Amino acid sequence: MSALSPAVSRPVPLGRLTVVELRKLADTRAGLWLLIVIVLATAGTSVLQLGWADESEQSFPAFFLFGQVPSAVLLPVLGILSVTSEWSQRTVLGTFTLVPARGRVLGAKVVAGVLISVAATALAAILAAVATVIAGPLGGAASWRLEPSLIGQSLLLQAVFVLMGIGFGTLLLSTPLAIVVFFALPTVWSVLGSVVKSLSTASEWLDLNFTSQALTNPDMTGGEWSRLAVSATVWVVIPLVAGVVRVLRQEVS
Amino acid sequence: MIEVEHLTKRYGRHLAVDDVSFTCEPGTVTGFLGPNGAGKSTTMRMICGLATPTSGTATVSGVEYRRLGNPGRQIGVLLDASAQHAGRTGRETLALAAVTMGLDTARVPERLRQVGLEGAAARRRVRAYSLGMRQRLGLAYAMIGDPAVLILDEPANGLDPEGIHWMRGLLRGFADRGGTVLLSSHLLREVEVVADRLVMIGGGRVLMQGDKAQLLGAAGTLVRAADPVALDALLDRMGVTGSRCADGGVLVPAGPQSIGQAAAESGVVLLELRAAGSGGLEEMFLRLTAKSELEEVSR
Numbered sequence: 001m002s003a004l005s006p007a008v009s010r011p012v013p014l015g016r017l018t019v020v021e022l023r024k025l026a027d028t029r030a031g032l033w034l035l036i037v038i039v040l041a042t043a044g045t046s047v048l049q050l051g052w053a054d055e056s057e058q059s060f061p062a063f064f065l066f067g068q069v070p071s072a073v074l075l076p077v078l079g080i081l082s083v084t085s086e087w088s089q090r091t092v093l094g095t096f097t098l099v100p101a102r103g104r105v106l107g108a109k110v111v112a113g114v115l116i117s118v119a120a121t122a123l124a125a126i127l128a129a130v131a132t133v134i135a136g137p138l139g140g141a142a143s144w145r146l147e148p149s150l151i152g153q154s155l156l157l158q159a160v161f162v163l164m165g166i167g168f169g170t171l172l173l174s175t176p177l178a179i180v181v182f183f184a185l186p187t188v189w190s191v192l193g194s195v196v197k198s199l200s201t202a203s204e205w206l207d208l209n210f211t212s213q214a215l216t217n218p219d220m221t222g223g224e225w226s227r228l229a230v231s232a233t234v235w236v237v238i239p240l241v242a243g244v245v246r247v248l249r250q251e252v253s
Numbered sequence: 254m255i256e257v258e259h260l261t262k263r264y265g266r267h268l269a270v271d272d273v274s275f276t277c278e279p280g281t282v283t284g285f286l287g288p289n290g291a292g293k294s295t296t297m298r299m300i301c302g303l304a305t306p307t308s309g310t311a312t313v314s315g316v317e318y319r320r321l322g323n324p325g326r327q328i329g330v331l332l333d334a335s336a337q338h339a340g341r342t343g344r345e346t347l348a349l350a351a352v353t354m355g356l357d358t359a360r361v362p363e364r365l366r367q368v369g370l371e372g373a374a375a376r377r378r379v380r381a382y383s384l385g386m387r388q389r390l391g392l393a394y395a396m397i398g399d400p401a402v403l404i405l406d407e408p409a410n411g412l413d414p415e416g417i418h419w420m421r422g423l424l425r426g427f428a429d430r431g432g433t434v435l436l437s438s439h440l441l442r443e444v445e446v447v448a449d450r451l452v453m454i455g456g457g458r459v460l461m462q463g464d465k466a467q468l469l470g471a472a473g474t475l476v477r478a479a480d481p482v483a484l485d486a487l488l489d490r491m492g493v494t495g496s497r498c499a500d501g502g503v504l505v506p507a508g509p510q511s512i513g514q515a516a517a518e519s520g521v522v523l524l525e526l527r528a529a530g531s532g533g534l535e536e537m538f539l540r541l542t543a544k545s546e547l548e549e550v551s552r
């Protein structure tokens with residue numbers, strides 16, 4: 001048998017796959033609108049603060065942190081869709097025929113998810129800067145001082161929830177199921193943790209809603225980091241790994 | 254080149270594909286025929302690494318599909334034309350495939366034109382495509398990497414007569430340039446014009462396979478007599494058993510020469526005497542599949 005050309009035998013580079021996955025996030029109406037809504041809502045947070053917040057709170061860090069909220073809530077949905085839509089629309093058939101190394105495809109989805117959360121953080125920073133400039137003449141504090149540690153922590157906050165979305169999507173492979181479970185399960189757990197006495201210690205360590213709040217305060221303590229690591233393992237790493245195993249084994253039809 | 258060896262797939266207690274072996278050579282079109290549930294799609298999914306065989310192997314161009322890093326440049330696959338994102342445009346669907354394969358997206362408009370999806374159709378979302386348009390997009394998708402092998406599951410499904418004719422020309426040209434084609438269908442008629450070889454399966458098993466010409470020749474002779482009873486008696490005396498067709502003719506597993514001779518000698522008036530060809534093959538195929546289903550039931 002004649003040897004196959006390297007163009008055929010060599011794996012598709014991860015960079016190229018990531019470009020494809022980023023493109024897929026925005027090339028359907030659902031994905032594009034989700035991105036537009038995130039941009040508008042982020043701008044909306046600044047408008048809200050300019051109009052109604054205390055003047056002392058009209059500072060760059062305040063605009064920046066509040067501006068993260070829409071993407072923290074909605075980007076995970078984009079992460080879920082990037083996986084589950086392949087199954088609901090059955091494009092996975094084409095995706096895995098073009099790239100039989102399924103792990104690489106999922107890897108590219110993860111990288112694309114991280115990149116999009118970086119972009120969301122950058123967007124929040126730009127819009128916060130604009131809002132700060134506007135706040136000055138309007139009598140706001142217009143302070144620019146942002147604790148440096150908050151930049152990295154904000155990025156991490158975004159990435160953690162996007163990856164959690166991708167993890168739930170990969171594990172459940174169904175859009176409605178993944179979205180409901182993504183939003184409902186952590187909330188149920190938070191409620192249980194605060195109501196049931198015997199669960200309160202466990203919930204301190206395993207409630208990602210709670211442990212991730214530390215990321216919005218400058219200079220996290222060691223204890224806060226370990227609690228975040230433990231809860232992120234449970235809510236992000238485990239679903240992601242289990243989901244990858246499921247997809248690698250699954251029959252596609 | 255596609256080589257399938259003893260491919261078997263079991264779902265629970267059900268054998269969907271049972272020890273299937275065949276080879277598709279470069280320069281040929283192989284028609285993969287079988288009724289609903291015969292195991293055609295399952296076999297193709299195993300060839301393309303989407304399903305894991307219970308046993309047996311399949312290679313394309315000498316390599317197991319899953320070991321190809323960038324198979325789109327070697328093998329074009331269309332397993333289900335409906336499996337495209339409804340919210341994506343036809344153009345974007347092809348562009349994604351091109352980028353994945355490391356190809357310039359500049360080729361996309363020309364490829365869409367080749368399958369008759371130019372202009373507004375290319376910019377429309379797949380949701381708004383008819384089944385035939387999806388099938389055309391699927392063919393463009395399969396061929397955008399200029400592959401040497403094509404694996405197509407019921408590509409004629411949903412195409413209009415003009416479309417079927419166009420697709421036959423496309424596949425014939427592809428094979429004549431040295432390509433390998435495996436295409437499945439329920440209908441012999443749909444593929445017999447373009448196929449060089451036929452593989453017929455039923456109940457997961459290969460019922461017959463071979464060169465089309467050879468199979469057509471082996472299908473026997475169609476005889477119709479003015480007096481059917483006299484014909485039956487004649488065939489009895491010749492020691493052959495025919496099977497009755499719907500139109501009153503009898504399909505006989507013997508050559509036209511010997512039957513004509515015997516009829517002339519015993520004075521039986523024949524109204525029709527000809528090689529059964531594809532009609533006979535279809536008949537034979539139906540009988541074989543009916544039999545394999547009976548065995549299935551009695552098992």
Ligand SMILES: Nc1ncnc2c1ncn2[C@@H]1O[C@H](COP(=O)(O)OP(=O)(O)OP(=O)(O)O)[C@@H](O)[C@H]1O
Pocket residue numbers: 251253264268269270287288289290291292293294295296439
């Ligand atoms: N994922 C699955 N789980 C269980 N059984 C399956 C699965 N996929 C296929 N089968 C069974 O395997 C058999 C062969 O199915 P297959 O789809 O390969 O047939 P086919 O020849 O493509 O039929 P059609 O002409 O209807 O497309 C059927 O009996 C089907 O029920």
Ligand SMILES: [Mg+2]
Pocket residue numbers: 293294295406
């Ligand atoms: Mg099928």
